[in-house]
Amino acid sequence: MIATGTPAPDFTLPDSEGRMVSLSSFRGKKVLLVFYPGDDTPVCTAQLCDYRNNxxxxxxxxxEVLGLSADSSESHKSFAGRHQLxxxxxxxxxxEVATAYGAIGFLGMSQRAYVLIDEEGTVQLAYSDFLPITYQPMKDLLLKIDEA
Known part of the structure; x- marks a missing residue:
């Protein structure tokens, strides 16, 4: 994973509507990048719904929360709509972004990981789950965020 205290690499990616979104447009706000393996998979769905509920x-x-996976914008649109994310x-x-942040797993898939970026664009927290079959529960994630 990317090291804490380092500048967060900027990126521009399409959202679920096909609009281009740049990390730099969030300067002045805290951003949590949530890397996950894929839409509509059991653990990813549970994880993102847990974050939705909280x-x-x-x-x-x-x-600001930004979810990232290799799935298409169309897949994201369907997934987000179905689960009201x-x-x-x-x-x-x-x-490319998962690679830049060190969130690629041994099978070439995005790991289940998150990166907290502060208002100035510096990485404050970086975490990844070794096993993609579990995720960091919301209460544990918030404890890490509050400690950062």
Whole structure:
């Protein structure tokens, strides 16, 4: 994973509507990048729905959430709509962003990982789950965020 204290690499990716979204457009806000293996998989769905159910905790901390996987914008649109996800999903189809952040697993898939970036664009926290069959529960994620 990318080291804490380092500048977060900028990127521009399409969202679920095909609009291009750049990390730099969030300068002045905290951003949580949530890397996940794929839409509509059991663990990813549980993870993102857990974050959806607790989105007020991110809002209270002034954190914008961006979900990233290699799935297409169309897949993200369907997935977000079906599960009423209130945050932006970005299509990293070439896995360039996952690679830049060190979030590629041994099978070439995006790991289940997250990176907290501060208002100035510096990495404050980086974490990845070794096994893609589990995810960091919201309460544990918030503890790590609050400690960062």
């Amino acid at each position: 989105v007020s905790e991110f809002t209270r901390r002034g954190i 209130p945050f932006t999903l970005l299509s990293d189809s070439e896995k």
